[in-house]
Amino acid sequence: MPEKAKILDKEAIQRSLTRIAHEVIEKNKGAGNLCLIGIRTRGAFLAQRLSECIKHIDNIDVPVGILDITLYRDDLALAKSQPIVRKTEINFGLEGKDVVLVDDVLYTGRTIRSALDALIDFGRPKTIQLAVLVDRGHRELPIRADYVGKNIPTAKNEKIEVRLLESEGKDEVVLTED
Amino acid sequence: MEWQRKDLLGLEELSAEEIEFILETAASFKEVSTREIKKVPALRGKTVVNLFYEPSTRTRVSFEVAAKRLSADVINIAVETSSVKKGETLIDTGKNIEALKADIVVIRHGSSGAPNILSRNLNISVVNGGDGWHEHPTQALLDMFTLKEKLGRIKGLDVCIVGDIAHSRVARSNIWGLTKLGAKVTVCAPAMLIPAEIEKLGVLVSDDLDKVIRNADAVNVLRMQFERDNQEAFPKQLEYFQKFGITEEKLALAKKDIIIMHPGPINRGIEISSEVADGKNSVILEQVTNGIAVRMAVLFLVSQGKEYQDAHPH
Numbered sequence: 001m002p003e004k005a006k007i008l009d010k011e012a013i014q015r016s017l018t019r020i021a022h023e024v025i026e027k028n029k030g031a032g033n034l035c036l037i038g039i040r041t042r043g044a045f046l047a048q049r050l051s052e053c054i055k056h057i058d059n060i061d062v063p064v065g066i067l068d069i070t071l072y073r074d075d076l077a078l079a080k081s082q083p084i085v086r087k088t089e090i091n092f093g094l095e096g097k098d099v100v101l102v103d104d105v106l107y108t109g110r111t112i113r114s115a116l117d118a119l120i121d122f123g124r125p126k127t128i129q130l131a132v133l134v135d136r137g138h139r140e141l142p143i144r145a146d147y148v149g150k151n152i153p154t155a156k157n158e159k160i161e162v163r164l165l166e167s168e169g170k171d172e173v174v175l176t177e178d
Numbered sequence: 179m180e181w182q183r184k185d186l187l188g189l190e191e192l193s194a195e196e197i198e199f200i201l202e203t204a205a206s207f208k209e210v211s212t213r214e215i216k217k218v219p220a221l222r223g224k225t226v227v228n229l230f231y232e233p234s235t236r237t238r239v240s241f242e243v244a245a246k247r248l249s250a251d252v253i254n255i256a257v258e259t260s261s262v263k264k265g266e267t268l269i270d271t272g273k274n275i276e277a278l279k280a281d282i283v284v285i286r287h288g289s290s291g292a293p294n295i296l297s298r299n300l301n302i303s304v305v306n307g308g309d310g311w312h313e314h315p316t317q318a319l320l321d322m323f324t325l326k327e328k329l330g331r332i333k334g335l336d337v338c339i340v341g342d343i344a345h346s347r348v349a350r351s352n353i354w355g356l357t358k359l360g361a362k363v364t365v366c367a368p369a370m371l372i373p374a375e376i377e378k379l380g381v382l383v384s385d386d387l388d389k390v391i392r393n394a395d396a397v398n399v400l401r402m403q404f405e406r407d408n409q410e411a412f413p414k415q416l417e418y419f420q421k422f423g424i425t426e427e428k429l430a431l432a433k434k435d436i437i438i439m440h441p442g443p444i445n446r447g448i449e450i451s452s453e454v455a456d457g458k459n460s461v462i463l464e465q466v467t468n469g470i471a472v473r474m475a476v477l478f479l480v481s482q483g484k485e486y487q488d489a490h491p492h
Contacts, residue, residue, distance in 0.1 A: 072218065072219055072220075082181060085207065085475075
């Protein structure tokens with residue numbers, strides 16, 4: 001797959017996360033009632049980083065959980081390759097919390113739909129908000145993000161690849177084409 | 179890896195990689211039972227039929243709970259109340275279940291190989307819930323899951339299976355699974371309860387529990403199935419308890435943190451003492467909890483396997 005353009009580099013990703021951290025604190029009037037839930041795999045890494053940014057700004061430890069949405073997918077039977085079920089790790093209650101769901105790319109919205117269903121099964125949060133590093137458009141469901149690192153209008157035959165230090169060994173977001 | 183099997187008939191036919199994959203998937207499912215809402219929609223709209231030709235409470239209930247936590251619909255057929263009494267054959271019963279558009283049939287049968295017969299004749303998924311003296315794969319998987327959870331690994335473990343090896347499908351499935359994953363397995367029982375040539379399965383054989391328990395990391399205690407003893411050939415209960423019962427005296431010979439497992443139902447004072455069954459080395463009730471996660475994983479994977487086979491016809 002040929003790379004067409006680098007959308008974000010290491011510094012730009014860090015700046016986006018810092019800005020989102022500020023926005024999250026501002027919107028929720030502090031970080032006291034917050035928790036972050038990252039969607040496996042890269043959303044979980046981003047949620048951890050966001051928690052560190054918030055700690056840096058507000059000196060509050062915001063709990064971070066990891067959500068695996070495989071069992072909630074609406075395309076289990078249609079998936080081209082078999083999805084592997086991995087662990088969900090949410091070791092705190094969501095009841096009454098302001099939950100920020102974190103993912104790397106927002107595209108059709110179906111992953112977020114699955115994640116919302118899953119979160120509701122853990123209790124009744126006060127609010128659920130959505131933070132993504134990249135919003136590439138082409139929604140198939142009425143879902144939008146509350147915090148966006150970067151909006152990138154794409155064609156459907158293009159692909160956004162988010163690479164992170166934790167999973168790919170480097171931080172960058174690139175646009176590729178089929 | 180991709181899961182390609184639509185059935186789970188036994189551990190003999192599985193590779194080490196496939197067994198590990200089931201155990202890993204089960205580890206992910208375990209968390210679901212700790213949630214406030216203990217349910218995920220993974221098998222929503224699917225129907226699981228529990229077809230039980232032998233009395234069973236724990237295995238049937240465990241499969242039923244597992245299926246329900248995956249949002250499947252569950253039908254239980256117990257043979258005492260079914261048309262089998264009127265002479266229907268196993269294959270006919272299976273085809274009727276298939277005609278009801280069920281997706282998975284879990285079968286428990288007194289004859290070894292019954293699940294294999296169903297599997298050859300049906301397109302829907304078949305899961306072995308215990309057949310004759312042959313295999314009880316989900317029990318062995320949950321035993322291995324518990325071992326792995328407690329001791330961090332299977333490879334290199336010294337596992338002793340004590341009791342009626344001759345009549346035990348649990349023993350056979352455990353032997354297949356544990357040896358494939360690299361454990362050292364010893365079967366320990368009076369000679370008459372050890373089947374001929376069992377050592378060909380790669381196990382050590384002993385009738386000296388005091389000796390083998392010293393090096394064991396875990397003991398899997400089998401139930402003495404006195405109801406199978408038609409010829410009154412079994413050792414007397416008291417005599418058995420004295421030599422092979424797992425008691426505090428026997429544990430005193432063993433490693434301090436030895437794991438004591440039992441597939442249930444336990445006969446207190448026959449193969450295990452109450453003190454040990456309820457003691458700190460016992461993981462018997464954790465096995466029950468883990469059984470749900472393992473059976474959820476199995477039901478989920480055979481359902482994935484069915485889709486794989488439909489997409490890749492031979």
